[in-house]
Amino acid sequence: MFRRTALVAVPFVVLALASGVLSGQTTLKSTIEGINKKFLDALVKGDAAGIAALYSDDAEVLPPGSDVVAGRQAIENLWKSVIDSGVAGAEFTTRRVDEAGSYAIETGAYVMKRKDGTVDDRGKYLAVWKKTGTGWQIYRDIWTTNTTAPGK
Numbered sequence: 001m002f003r004r005t006a007l008v009a010v011p012f013v014v015l016a017l018a019s020g021v022l023s024g025q026t027t028l029k030s031t032i033e034g035i036n037k038k039f040l041d042a043l044v045k046g047d048a049a050g051i052a053a054l055y056s057d058d059a060e061v062l063p064p065g066s067d068v069v070a071g072r073q074a075i076e077n078l079w080k081s082v083i084d085s086g087v088a089g090a091e092f093t094t095r096r097v098d099e100a101g102s103y104a105i106e107t108g109a110y111v112m113k114r115k116d117g118t119v120d121d122r123g124k125y126l127a128v129w130k131k132t133g134t135g136w137q138i139y140r141d142i143w144t145t146n147t148t149a150p151g152k
Contacts, residue, residue: 029097031136032106032129036092043090046083052076055138056130062142064123088115092125104129104136110143122146 035054042050052075055061061069061078069078094108105128112121123145130139 028099028104028136029094032097032104033092033094035136035138036094040090040092043079043083044088046088048076048080048083051079055141056132059137059139059141062140064144086114087112087120089113089117102131103139104131 039051039054042048042054052072055072055075057072059070059072059075061075063069063078069075090113091111092108093110094106096107098105105126107124107126109124110122111119114120123143125141125143127138127142128140129136131137
């Protein structure tokens with residue numbers, strides 16, 4: 001009798017463990033999407049300092065066609081230049097979040113918009129997140145455009 005009960009219980013234990021893992025991933029994805037919303041809200045407000053605050057102290061950004069941008073002040077300057085260029089909003093679509101201890105890897109797609117609502121750029125991104133004393137922060141940020149430059 002014990003053997004039959006154990007055999008019947010095993011699939012339920014496996015299912016419970018798997019759903020715990022999946023709900024953890026869903027929770028982390030939701031957390032990251034919430035932080036991304038703060039990023040987007042700051043972008044709409046033109047708040048480069050607010051965007052930079054979402055990055056860790058030792059963060060690096062790897063924008064297309066540019067050198068690596070390291071450190072929070074340099075990252076703030078980068079986003080200020082993006083805002084000053086006329087970008088006034090964006091959309092992020094998180095496709096996947098994988099956790100590895102105190103780091104997480106997010107992949108997704110973006111659409112950058114100008115003040116008049118026209119699309120300025122669209123592409124894909126990869127962000128490495130780091131769990132710090134203040135919570136999850138962007139540690140590495142890289143994106144590539146899907147659009148081609150004029151004349152190419």
